[in-house]
Amino acid sequence: MPELPEVEVVRLGLDRFVVGQDIEAVRVLHPRPVRRHLAGPADFEERLSGRRIDAARRRGKYLWLALDSGDAILGHLGMSGQLLVQPHGAPPERHLRVALTLSGGIDLRFVDQRMFGGLSVSPGGAELPAEIAHIARDPLDPDFDDDGFVSALRRRRTGVKRALLDQTLISGVGNIYADEALWAARLHYARPTETLRRPEVVRLLAETRAVMARALGEGGTSFDNLYVNVNGESGYFDRSLSAYGQVGLPCPRCGTPIRRNAFMNRSSFTCPRCQPRPRRARW
16 A cells, blocks of 8 residues: 555645646546545536646645645545546546546546545545544654654554554554664564653654655655556665565665564564564564
């Protein structure tokens, strides 16, 4: 699933190509991607037609397009969602689900093979949709509260990776960047949060920011063609990963083979030497 760097790459593309455009027409080609718009596909189309896109914004893994009406188009990419900018009249993609015809001779297309993602209209959501107001700020947000995060994490009684994946504590972090940040900070994913010293949490936060900034600079992480930017291009950060997905390969720091462990119906990748398992683990 796309994480903060991938979603931010998409947001930057939307900011460049669609902000300032008028929505001339909307076509919902499959109802499932607009299932969260409870009034239905026809209402979705009607609410957006004739509106102007004023801004492209993001909180964690969610995107929204602020409209001149004060409403917003709220989107989540899910596992395979793509927001593509195409010339009007370009052949439709195989998994095209929603198409917005814009005034500049382009379409904004929502393409989703697995259809776990979706779009909806958020009434009055131009500044911040109410549907995602509970989601914490992300570590690249200039208003992120470092001290508040450090204190909140140390009050938890859980494993540190589970805490990093809690979008109400810190948003935008998923499995890939949690593993990379924990490797960089030399922390095992099952380290109990209540045992972490303040300097360790500060270092973890710094490493989380650093790995996300590097990934953003390389266009995000693409393991297949399901994640692409608005121009259909893949990111290249998968070539720079130190731990995630590197099972059996030597740790870039000490040479010990990277290990894979089951974690929350997914996987965690660690260096057994650099990230020793704590005597008392929390999941």
